[in-house]
């Protein structure tokens with residue numbers, strides 16, 4: 630196999646990626662497996678959101694290269710990247726109903742074909758929100774809003790799903806329900822899922838592979854069995870114990 634074929638096969642790779650934000654320096658190198666659920670962990674302020682922002686294109690590296698689904702994405706605009714996003718505050722537009730909010734995942738100008746409209750209704754049904762098409766986000770519970778954000782990510786149908794603490798604002802019962810929904814959707818789509826999580830139990834339950842970021846760089850990236858057993862990184866041991 631040539632190097633190029635190797636790269637094409639990979640989910641996400643960063644090579645010599647460097648970024649300075651204010652007085653903070655970040656340096657990332659990684660090669661993450663395709664089609665897996667990958668947990669991004671690390672202390673507060675270590676660089677987890679920055680790592681996701683680089684993948685999403687909200688930050689551009691000063692140096693280095695980012696490959697996404699076999700394609701050089703280093704300088705691509707966020708809208709051109711093969712990713713969909715679910716963030717903690719779920720970013721729904723309060724004045725638009727759910728059907729329209731989800732439709733924005735397909736087309737920012739809302740030029741929707743009959744097939745698109747079916748996909749939107751299908752995605753709402755898939756996350757348990759059938760019949761919610763005309764509801765505004767303000768009339769929904771936190772869990773329902775987060776499911777609507779999932780539906781919007783689903784209709785985008787991209788090979789990489791980025792989630793930045795998507796369940797942080799939910800109570801424990803809802804959190805585990807959403808984690809089950811995420812694994813069910815992952816099984817159906819086979820996409821690569823990156824999820825930032827502060828919760829070791831969630832990491833154990835969900836992840837196939839895990840990354841530990843500390844002080845702006847990746848200290849460990851390993852399959853979950855190996856990740857959970859390591860004992861050479863005190864900050865990771867502390868994280869896994871709480």
Ligand SMILES: Nc1ncnc2c1ncn2[C@@H]1O[C@H](COP(=O)(O)OP(=O)(O)OP(=O)(O)O)[C@@H](O)[C@H]1O
Nearest residue numbers: 650651652653671672673674675676677678679680
């Ligand atoms: N635009 C910016 N300008 C200056 N500093 C920044 C900027 N963005 C992030 N930082 C700093 O970089 C560090 C890493 O931030 P980041 O949000 O990536 O951490 P995190 O691991 O996601 O933290 P948390 O778990 O608390 O959400 C923080 O100290 C943050 O204040």
